[in-house]
Amino acid sequence: MREAAQVLVDAVSVGGLYALTALGIGMIFGVMRLVNFAHADLITFAGYAIVVFFAQSTMLAVVAAALAAIVLALITERVAFRPLRGANPETLLVSSFAVSFFLEKTLIMIVGARPKGVDFLPGLARQVDVAGVRLQLLHLMTIAMSLALLGGTTWLLRATRLGLEMRAAAENFRMAEALGVRANRVIAAAFAISGLLAGAVACMIVAQTGLVQPRMGLQLVVIAFVGTVIGGLGSLPGAAIGGFFVGLGSILAQALLPEALRPFREAFVFIAVALVLIVRPLGLFPSRSLRQRI
């Protein structure tokens, strides 16, 4: 029972990180139809920002991580993706791979390929006692932060003028423009938000693993992307929920599968994904704008 609660909290915290990552990817896909694999590098660069600043102050490192990811997101938008706006999704996808490789190799050139150890947020490594169950404070913090960011993003999208413009642009960009919505504003906002989410994810990942390396974002993004597909590409709640369940599923598979099968846990997660897509090819929460196109 106790162990079950511990595994569950662990799984929920990992699910939260995947949900935030999937939301960041879904945000860009919504307004641009771009599957941005360079989201991985936003997380990675934020991780290295932590390496640079964590010795001086934790607060500074957190702010630096967020700023690094936001600024990098805006630069990639301006330099790489803006000239391709309106290009077909395949072109956009390939260009996001190119941007991702470029950033990763540049980083390796500067800092090398070897992982760096970071003792970030060591205070969160201790256990706390909740109703008789010993839980990792870090896991609880991760869950709290994920909820806060999901809530904040929801608020922004639902209750602000910018959010309304973003939702309109996600459904019908051309009509939104005809009503006066400025493409540069909503797309830059989407990139900034996805950068902020990537920065937050980086903080929690670095605190959990104590390591930073040039490919740290990649696996996270690939799996989170699967989450956005399950949730239904183009649907933000779908992305968050899909990402959450993929993360949750992968940790539960790790805990529940027989020892010999654990190295293959991702295969089991992907089988589940394939089953979902066989039953619901457009994902669990298909977006209306995509359904119309098909």
Add this chain to the structure above:
Amino acid sequence: MSSAGGAVLRVEDLTVRYDSVTAVKEATFEVCAGEIVAIIGPNGAGKSSLLSAIAAIALRARGRIEICGRSIDDVPRSDIVRLGAALVPEGRQIFTSLSVIENLKLGATIRRDMEIASDLEAVFAEFPVLAERRRQMAGLLSGGEQQMLAIARALMSRPRLLMLDEPSLGLAPMALARVYDKLAAIRSRGVAILVAEQNAARAFAVADRVLIMSHGRFSLSGRPDEIKAHRDFDGAYFGVAMSGARWSG
């Protein structure tokens, strides 16, 4: 008739091309404050291309378009509405995943004044159907209600020119009558209205001037009664596409 001073929209020698197809050829006309101008023609005559060019949605090959005296050369799509021209596009293009009130708020995207809330209430007073369903997803509205929403959304920008592309498409006769009643009411407030239609009967009944379009050109223009009396009218309108045209008295 129109006077040059009151022209809200002025189009001169406009030619619109898509790849090798020329959709609009050397169109010249204007629309003045407080008048309804109807462009009538069969499917494929170039009506939509003409409106798309004015809304900066289509690529424009040649010619001159002025909205409220300002040329739209180099004006991005999102700034056309800032010049004073609002579009009710073909197929309505309302945001189906957003609520009715959110659609209307998007109509006021360009505004930063304090009267948006009171304008919303005015719209709800004028379109009671929308008031009842203000929190509902717009995709759940009927076709006629969606058309009303598209018109109301355009009005939220306080336009001086309202452009409608095929507002009658897919509407039942009752809903259609309501749409055209609204247009007449909007005209009486001094808004210039440009409407492209296949359904000639409605447009003839309410328009101040009619332009008959076929194969990308205006073949006839004038007051509705003048056009109906013109001996070339049947040829100009029906001569092009027998099956595409709908003429119901």
